[in-house]
Amino acid sequence: MSSFLDSNAAFHSATALDYLPPDPLRRMQLRRLQGMIQRAYDRVPLFRGRLAERGLEPADVESLEDLAQLPFTTKADLRDTYPFGLFASPLEEIVRFHASSGTTGKPIVVAYTREDVQDWTQVMHRCFLACGLHSGDIIQNAYGYGLFTGGLGAHYGAEALGASVIPISGGNTERQIMILKDFGVTAICCTPSYFIHLIERAGELGIDLKQLPLRAGVFGAEPWTEAMRGRIEAESPIKAYDIYGLSEIIGPGVAMECLHQAGPHIFEDMFYPEVIDVETGEVLPDGAEGELVLTTLCKRAMPMIRYRTRDITALNSEPCACGRTLRRIQRIARRSDDMLIIRGVNLFPSQIEAALLAVEGTLPHYQIVVDRVKGLDELEVQVEVTAEVFSDTVGALEKLQQELAQAVERVIGIRAHIRLVQPHALQRSEGKARRVLDKRKL
Numbered sequence: 001m002s003s004f005l006d007s008n009a010a011f012h013s014a015t016a017l018d019y020l021p022p023d024p025l026r027r028m029q030l031r032r033l034q035g036m037i038q039r040a041y042d043r044v045p046l047f048r049g050r051l052a053e054r055g056l057e058p059a060d061v062e063s064l065e066d067l068a069q070l071p072f073t074t075k076a077d078l079r080d081t082y083p084f085g086l087f088a089s090p091l092e093e094i095v096r097f098h099a100s101s102g103t104t105g106k107p108i109v110v111a112y113t114r115e116d117v118q119d120w121t122q123v124m125h126r127c128f129l130a131c132g133l134h135s136g137d138i139i140q141n142a143y144g145y146g147l148f149t150g151g152l153g154a155h156y157g158a159e160a161l162g163a164s165v166i167p168i169s170g171g172n173t174e175r176q177i178m179i180l181k182d183f184g185v186t187a188i189c190c191t192p193s194y195f196i197h198l199i200e201r202a203g204e205l206g207i208d209l210k211q212l213p214l215r216a217g218v219f220g221a222e223p224w225t226e227a228m229r230g231r232i233e234a235e236s237p238i239k240a241y242d243i244y245g246l247s248e249i250i251g252p253g254v255a256m257e258c259l260h261q262a263g264p265h266i267f268e269d270m271f272y273p274e275v276i277d278v279e280t281g282e283v284l285p286d287g288a289e290g291e292l293v294l295t296t297l298c299k300r301a302m303p304m305i306r307y308r309t310r311d312i313t314a315l316n317s318e319p320c321a322c323g324r325t326l327r328r329i330q331r332i333a334r335r336s337d338d339m340l341i342i343r344g345v346n347l348f349p350s351q352i353e354a355a356l357l358a359v360e361g362t363l364p365h366y367q368i369v370v371d372r373v374k375g376l377d378e379l380e381v382q383v384e385v386t387a388e389v390f391s392d393t394v395g396a397l398e399k400l401q402q403e404l405a406q407a408v409e410r411v412i413g414i415r416a417h418i419r420l421v422q423p424h425a426l427q428r429s430e431g432k433a434r435r436v437l438d439k440r441k442l
């Protein structure tokens with residue numbers, strides 16, 4: 001009995017901010033926002049310069065609405081200041097780096113102070129509580145550990161919860177299934193497409209996932225659909241919850257679905273959301289669809305002011321049956337740029353293009369074809385080669401194919417199937433080249 005009361009008290013204290021009434025929440029947001037803007041102004045030359053260009057100072061932000069006057073931050077700003085140019089803390093205060101894909105060869109670098117890691121741990125802890133997990137759960141964390149934020153982000157949150165964490169990382173599906181079964185795993189964290197792959201592989205191995213004690217899946221890092229949720233819930237014993245986040249803001253844990261599975265709640269005490277018109281940049285009202293812009297309210301190492309996520313969504317301020325006062329975002333199904341997410345890895349066509357052009361014998365015409373086979377994303381790159389190369393021996397063509405595959409893998413980190421085609425084989429477009437054919441039924 002006492003342990004039930006203890007865990008209940010722990011739940012209430014860890015999730016108290018999920019239920020703040022609107023007024024205190026807005027006051028907290030404004031106080032934090034003003035502190036964040038001052039910090040960025042004092043410590044990040046790019047931000048100070050941008051405000052100065054507009055004749056603005058931190059004191060001009062007197063209300064949350066005033067944030068709309070401030071300039072946006074974009075992925076290009078991270079690229080142009082690579083690697084450490086947006087840091088607001090000295091290197092000796094940085095305890096962690098992560099990185100994610102940039103639009104060119106260099107990654108986007110993000111950094112955390114000790115307090116940032118603690119804040120991140122707390123939001124991830126709140127994510128797990130929101131979907132009904134608690135100490136005693138056995139959580140298999142199949143997000144990749146490493147520069148990707150998924151693995152370590154979920155790991156720290158799950159430990160804070162007091163769950164038993166299995167830090168298995170991504171890949172090796174048969175071992176994942178063996179551990180799911182043998183350890184009595186109750187929750188899994190991975191991309192939704194990978195879990196579908198796992199369902200299919202388990203089926204082939206004659207293992208009925210429905211007999212296992214698994215009950216929750218914390219799925220994100222890529223777009224997915226209600227149809228995928230339906231399939232996962234029909235073919236396995238779990239409830240599938242949507243978790244959203246991005247490296248530039250913190251990693252996983254920006255927003256998370258509650259037991260009602262009605263769209264992720266944004267942790268608004270930590271991240272201030274706006275939705276803007278993609279073309280004009282104008283702030284849109286709740287309910288209108290546009291691009292999500294996020295401002296960190298507590299980040300020390302790398303404050304982000306009005307970061308354009310490129311993710312298309314709408315803010316939902318309708319009350320949720322769970323009683324949380326945090327607004328929700330509509331499921332993110334697309335982006336306003338050409339970033340692709342393949343097996344949880346972010347990549348841009350421009351990165352593939354750069355890799356291809358570095359190899360002699362190729363022409364600047366290529367097409368990227370993405371498909372999903374047995375739950376796994378497949379990437380094919382069709383590349384036109386010069387007439388001389390095309391009439392070469394089979395051995396020479398195979399060698400070129402190999403070279404291209406290696407060049408692409410070096411840049412994006414995953415293997416693509418390269419198909420060489422003769423000059424003019426690919427359709428030309430009159431306007432902007434359509435480089436990507438995405439055949440995945442999301």
Ligand code: DLL
Nearest residue numbers: 100150220221222223243244245246247251252332
């Ligand atoms: O994917 C962080 C993460 C890890 C989120 C694990 C959830 C779970 P990045 O690699 O920087 O960070 O990629 C961020 O992935 O801008 C979205 O386009 C996409 N994305 C993330 N979560 C979702 C989701 C991590 N639930 C980019 N639904 C984001 C749709 C998502 N897209």
